[in-house]
Amino acid sequence: MSTKTWWRDGVFYQIYPRSFSDTNGDGIGDLQGILEHLDHLKGAPDSLDIDAVWLSPIYPSPNFDFGYDIVDHEAVDPAFGTLELFDTLVQECHKRDIKVVLDLVMNHTSHQHPWFLESCSARDNPRRDWYLWADPLPHRRPPNRWKSAFGGSGWEWHEGTGQYYYHMFLREQPDLNWRNPEVRERMFQTMRFWLDRGVDGFRLDVFNAYVKDNLLRDNPLKLGRRPYDMQRHIYDLDRPELLEVLQEVRKVTDDYPDRVLVGEPLGSDPDIAARYAGDGSDLLQMVFNFDFTERPWHPAHFQRAIRRWDSALHPNAQPCYVLSNHDVSRHASRFGGGENSDARAKVAAAMLLTLRGTPFLYAGEEIGLKDTPIPYIEIKDPLGKRYWPFFRGRDGCRAPMPWNSSQHGGFTSGQPWMRITPEYATRNVEAQKQDPDSVYHFYRKLIALRRTSPALLHGRWLPMIAKPTRVLAYLRECADQTLLVALNFTNVPVRVNLCSALPPYRWKLRLSSSRSGHERLRGTSTRISLDAFEACVMERAR
Numbered sequence: 087m088s089t090k091t092w093w094r095d096g097v098f099y100q101i102y103p104r105s106f107s108d109t110n111g112d113g114i115g116d117l118q119g120i121l122e123h124l125d126h127l128k129g130a131p132d133s134l135d136i137d138a139v140w141l142s143p144i145y146p147s148p149n150f151d152f153g154y155d156i157v158d159h160e161a162v163d164p165a166f167g168t169l170e171l172f173d174t175l176v177q178e179c180h181k182r183d184i185k186v187v188l189d190l191v192m193n194h195t196s197h198q199h200p201w202f203l204e205s206c207s208a209r210d211n212p213r214r215d216w217y218l219w220a221d222p223l224p225h226r227r228p229p230n231r232w233k234s235a236f237g238g239s240g241w242e243w244h245e246g247t248g249q250y251y252y253h254m255f256l257r258e259q260p261d262l263n264w265r266n267p268e269v270r271e272r273m274f275q276t277m278r279f280w281l282d283r284g285v286d287g288f289r290l291d292v293f294n295a296y297v298k299d300n301l302l303r304d305n306p307l308k309l310g311r312r313p314y315d316m317q318r319h320i321y322d323l324d325r326p327e328l329l330e331v332l333q334e335v336r337k338v339t340d341d342y343p344d345r346v347l348v349g350e351p352l353g354s355d356p357d358i359a360a361r362y363a364g365d366g367s368d369l370l371q372m373v374f375n376f377d378f379t380e381r382p383w384h385p386a387h388f389q390r391a392i393r394r395w396d397s398a399l400h401p402n403a404q405p406c407y408v409l410s411n412h413d414v415s416r417h418a419s420r421f422g423g424g425e426n427s428d429a430r431a432k433v434a435a436a437m438l439l440t441l442r443g444t445p446f447l448y449a450g451e452e453i454g455l456k457d458t459p460i461p462y463i464e465i466k467d468p469l470g471k472r473y474w475p476f477f478r479g480r481d482g483c484r485a486p487m488p489w490n491s492s493q494h495g496g497f498t499s500g501q502p503w504m505r506i507t508p509e510y511a512t513r514n515v516e517a518q519k520q521d522p523d524s525v526y527h528f529y530r531k532l533i534a535l536r537r538t539s540p541a542l543l544h545g546r547w548l549p550m551i552a553k554p555t556r557v558l559a560y561l562r563e564c565a566d567q568t569l570l571v572a573l574n575f576t577n578v579p580v581r582v583n584l585c586s587a588l589p590p591y592r593w594k595l596r597l598s599s600s601r602s603g604h605e606r607l608r609g610t611s612t613r614i615s616l617d618a619f620e621a622c623v624m625e626r627a628r
């Protein structure tokens with residue numbers, strides 16, 4: 087694999103547009119705000135230097151689920167800007183060699199989408215079958231026991247036409263009927279609409295829910311915490327017919343050069359995720375595997391997750407890794423917060439950016455951003471409202487980006503739509519750029535190292551400690567380069583033995599998160615010493 091492919095070799099950066107940067111003082115981040123911060127991403131001397139941005143939905147939305155409930159898939163929400171401004175953004179990104187990936191939500195629409203309004207208007211409306219309607223069982227019970235992933239029944243009664251409609255998420259997000267060829271063709275048209283504008287690919291929101299069982303069979307039950315988790319989702323997710331649908335989706339993008347599809351599956355089973363990457367030829371180029379977002383801070387857990395993902399995927403499929411996104415607590419909080427959160431953030435970053443697979447960063451993680459605590463009365467996320475205080479929702483990880491130490495972190499001159507991190511005066515982009523030891527500069531160094539290291543881009547991954555308890559260590563190796571990555575997950579210095587099969591190589595240090603200058607590996611020994619929370623990369627001297 088020596089030819090360069092941007093989405094295999096590049097680093098992706100997810101932007102949640104509402105929270106990136108507001109330029110008109112309405113408190114809501116906008117496309118202009120992204121345009122004005124492109125220097126942060128690429129092209130300036132102290133840029134992070136990423137290769138692609140993925141924008142969470144920018145389409146018009148009544149925001150019951152903050153952009154994931156869409157009323158028009160071929161427009162830009164006025165709060166974010168205009169289609170013309172979007173075109174400018176794509177052009178400016180391309181000038182800097184940044185690819186632009188849009189978030190495409192094709193499983194459902196908003197209940198205010200004109201298609202759904204038509205579908206609701208009468209049983210014989212031509213768009214009736216664009217959504218999933220079913221008759222009630224006796225006593226007007228829902229058609230089956232399928233649950234909404236956001237709580238409650240997946241079925242909503244529609245008095246006007248005397249049937250239920252299905253929604254995998256909120257009742258304000260009715261599911262489209264992907265068995266209807268008109269629906270498919272209409273969504274493909276939307277894909278072409280954006281591809282024709284120069285968009286480089288799509289992140290497919292909950293793609294594994296597109297097709298449901300046509301007999302509406304009930305899922306088998308299992309143990310779980312929430313009612314939704316108490317079912318094995320074999321009839322409302324992952325239907326066999328889906329593979330054919332995804333091949334059609336892939337064909338749409340294959341008509342354009344060099345585009346990519348990244349799928350977001352609901353659920354976190356690596357074997358199921360791997361199914362949709364196939365052998366890389368005709369399904370999705372990448373599929374998220376959310377294993378990392380569920381692992382506690384322990385090297386054995388990550389090693390297991392990497393091994394599982396590596397063995398689940400076909401050798402030609404491209405792995406991808408993610409630590410944080412807009413749906414989970416930020417990893418700087420998740421892995422323990424506290425005074426060592428930056429040290430752990432560096433270890434985590436070193437892992438993410440030295441694995442075999444495309445790394446996905448979530449805006450803010452490059453400055454070690456943590457979740458913002460949001461008081462109950464300010465909760466916006468419908469999940470937080472529903473499950474408080476057991477689950478406080480996803481607002482904390484969606485709080486605005488702090489750019490500098492001015493009021494509201496320079497995110498807005500007005501009142502931000504959601505409160506900013508209480509740390510903004512000291513933890514912000516500007517401050518991190520000025521501090522050579524910051525999380526930000528460590529990300530920059532890692533990205534630069536990755537870009538210039540064939541072993542990190544294409545080499546195989548070989549664990550170097552069979553049962554890690556304190557240190558995660560692995561080789562990345564290709565024909566002309568061997569790198570050793572060693573990550574101390576603990577707050578004390580350690581000395582550990584690497585795999586005895588490691589040949590007697592001589593090593594030179596390429597990168598370390600520790601300032602001390604001591605040697606990590608002496609001579610040809612396989613006993614490595616690391617400082618507390620040290621993340622280091624060594625290269626075999628030739």
Ligand code: GLC
Nearest residue numbers: 151154191255291292412413
């Ligand atoms: C995806 C999105 C999430 C959204 C859901 C419903 O999981 O990542 O934010 O709520 O789909 O669209």
Ligand code: CA
Nearest residue numbers: 108110114116
């Ligand atoms: Ca704005």
